Amino acid sequence: MPVESFLPAHRRVVTTLTGRHRPGPADAARPGRADTVATHVPVDRSIDLGWATMADPPRQGIEWRDGRPAGGPEAHSGVVRYVADAVVPCDGTVPAHRPGAVEVSGDVVVRVGPPGTLRSTGARVPEVRVEGALLPGLVNTHCHSPMTLFRGTGENLPLRRWLEEVLWPREAHLEPEDVFWGMTLAAAELLGFGVTTTCEMYFHEDPVVDAVVAAGSRAVVTPGVLQLPGTDGGTAWWDACLDRFADFHARRDGESGRIEIGFAAHAAYTVPLPGVVATATAARTRDALFHIHLAETEREGDAFAAEHGGSVPEVLAAAGVFDGRVLAAHSIWLSPDDVDLYVLHDVAVAHCPQSNAKLASGIAPLGDLLGRGLRVGLGTDGPASNNNLDLWEEMRLAAMLARLRQGDAGALPAAAALDLATRGAGQALGRPDLGVLAPGAKADMMAVSLDDPAFVPLFDDAMLIEHLVWSASSRLVTDVWVGGQPVVVDGEHRTIDVAEARDEVGRRAARLAAVA
Numbered sequence: 137m138p139v140e141s142f143l144p145a146h147r148r149v150v151t152t153l154t155g156r157h158r159p160g161p162a163d164a165a166r167p168g169r170a171d172t173v174a175t176h177v178p179v180d181r182s183i184d185l186g187w188a189t190m191a192d193p194p195r196q197g198i199e200w201r202d203g204r205p206a207g208g209p210e211a212h213s214g215v216v217r218y219v220a221d222a223v224v225p226c227d228g229t230v231p232a233h234r235p236g237a238v239e240v241s242g243d244v245v246v247r248v249g250p251p252g253t254l255r256s257t258g259a260r261v262p263e264v265r266v267e268g269a270l271l272p273g274l275v276n277t278h279c280h281s282p283m284t285l286f287r288g289t290g291e292n293l294p295l296r297r298w299l300e301e302v303l304w305p306r307e308a309h310l311e312p313e314d315v316f317w318g319m320t321l322a323a324a325e326l327l328g329f330g331v332t333t334t335c336e337m338y339f340h341e342d343p344v345v346d347a348v349v350a351a352g353s354r355a356v357v358t359p360g361v362l363q364l365p366g367t368d369g370g371t372a373w374w375d376a377c378l379d380r381f382a383d384f385h386a387r388r389d390g391e392s393g394r395i396e397i398g399f400a401a402h403a404a405y406t407v408p409l410p411g412v413v414a415t416a417t418a419a420r421t422r423d424a425l426f427h428i429h430l431a432e433t434e435r436e437g438d439a440f441a442a443e444h445g446g447s448v449p450e451v452l453a454a455a456g457v458f459d460g461r462v463l464a465a466h467s468i469w470l471s472p473d474d475v476d477l478y479v480l481h482d483v484a485v486a487h488c489p490q491s492n493a494k495l496a497s498g499i500a501p502l503g504d505l506l507g508r509g510l511r512v513g514l515g516t517d518g519p520a521s522n523n524n525l526d527l528w529e530e531m532r533l534a535a536m537l538a539r540l541r542q543g544d545a546g547a548l549p550a551a552a553a554l555d556l557a558t559r560g561a562g563q564a565l566g567r568p569d570l571g572v573l574a575p576g577a578k579a580d581m582m583a584v585s586l587d588d589p590a591f592v593p594l595f596d597d598a599m600l601i602e603h604l605v606w607s608a609s610s611r612l613v614t615d616v617w618v619g620g621q622p623v624v625v626d627g628e629h630r631t632i633d634v635a636e637a638r639d640e641v642g643r644r645a646a647r648l649a650a651v652a
């Protein structure tokens with residue numbers, strides 16, 4: 137999203153209780169994030185138990201409610217096994233286990249593999265049978281979700297007019313409750329598409345967190361620093377901004393186990409360089425993510441270079457901005473030297489192909505970025521410039537644009553496109569515990585129906601991945617879990633009153649349009 141926008145079936149589950157399991161060290165929930173994902177345990181693919189074998193064991197008295205065992209973890213071993221027609225782990229090992237199983241303890245995955253390999257002795261393990269494929273929840277690395285309030289407004293206007301006539305006047309009248317409902321409606325949309333994590337950049341940051349926590353979703357929330365029209369932009373103003381965001385970080389980082397707080401400077405062309413440096417320093421001293429729009433449009437770099445005597449990456453790197461955890465959204469107009477600096481400083485990229493295309497910003501050099509080993513994840517950008525939050529569409533367009541740019545029908549194969557929405561996206565956020573189904577990862581999962589023409593014919597595991605990217609879509613997501621908790625069950629939201637959210641956002645958007 138450019139500066140401008142930023143200113144102010146089905147029939148899933150047969151449940152059984154089966155197998156015997158002796159809890160071991162691997163069952164313990166593993167706190168923390170980046171360094172906690174264990175290496176995936178190789179599995180014996182020769183063991184292939186059919187559905188009949190798995191469904192045969194009799195139910196043994198556990199009551200199920202809303203896709204999980206009633207009575208809480210004390211009612212069973214603490215481990216729940218999800219058995220699906222296929223498990224697509226997205227962990228870089230195998231394309232799929234067909235059938236497959238995922239064992240979850242608390243909010244963490246403890247085992248993944250063919251069902252037979254996970255059987256062990258000891259306490260009873262309740263089993264959730266999932267019809268379809270289990271995948272990790274998708275990870276959206278760049279979004280301004282509360283802008284659901286502005287979806288479809290000012291379409292096709294030249295950028296400057298859109299800002300001055302549509303967006304800024306509305307944002308000037310935003311109340312915290314507006315942002316709460318905007319984020320809530322976005323969370324409903326995201327979860328319905330199987331997107332369990334977003335990296336958010338917006339102001340009114342407290343209601344953003346409130347909404348994510350209430351929705352049962354997960355987010356990395358990076359409040360955006362931006363010098364608004366009318367602010368002096370002096371040292372005292374920046375100090376006040378940073379004090380506020382430092383306090384926000386101290387109060388809410390880690391909340392509910394699903395919130396991470398980072399810092400953002402909107403862009404190098406909208407925030408004075410000392411402000412960018414101070415914000416990045418505040419993030420680095422806390423090992424927090426620093427999030428910035430970078431090289432989104434061709435002209436922004438020219439103006440910056442004229443003022444500062446170097447490209448944005450050159451100047452930011454020299455100023456130490458790239459020394460911490462950095463996520464650079466868009467990153468379209470990069471020179472080879474700029475890419476070298478990204479590599480040198482391990483700068484991650486949020487690649488936003490739909491926003492880049494809709495706003496005619498350009499086609500990012502995705503092949504170059506991945507070829508240099510950079511961490512890249514997909515982002516939808518805000519719903520005022522996309523206009524939906526469907527990361528499945530980003531996968532397809534990312535692959536198509538990469539092929540067009542490179543003139544190569546083999547560029548960005550389906551598995552690589554899926555990686556950008558799952559494991560790659562988690563890594564771009566510095567969160568390898570997201571976007572994978574592997575021991576130690578967060579138990580964020582989605583079930584995708586395979587009972588659809590999109591998956592016919594299906595000859596092998598690699599073909600399953602091709603179908604997921606090229607012929608399936610978000611419409612096939614049936615169930616979603618975040619941290620092991622069901623948030624969408626058989627297509628129904630369990631944490632959000634979607635009708636209420638639609639009504640609130642519609643009403644509030646109308647009020648904002650009327651005052652602006």
Ligand SMILES: [Zn+2]
Nearest residue numbers: 137138517518
């Ligand atoms: Zn953006």
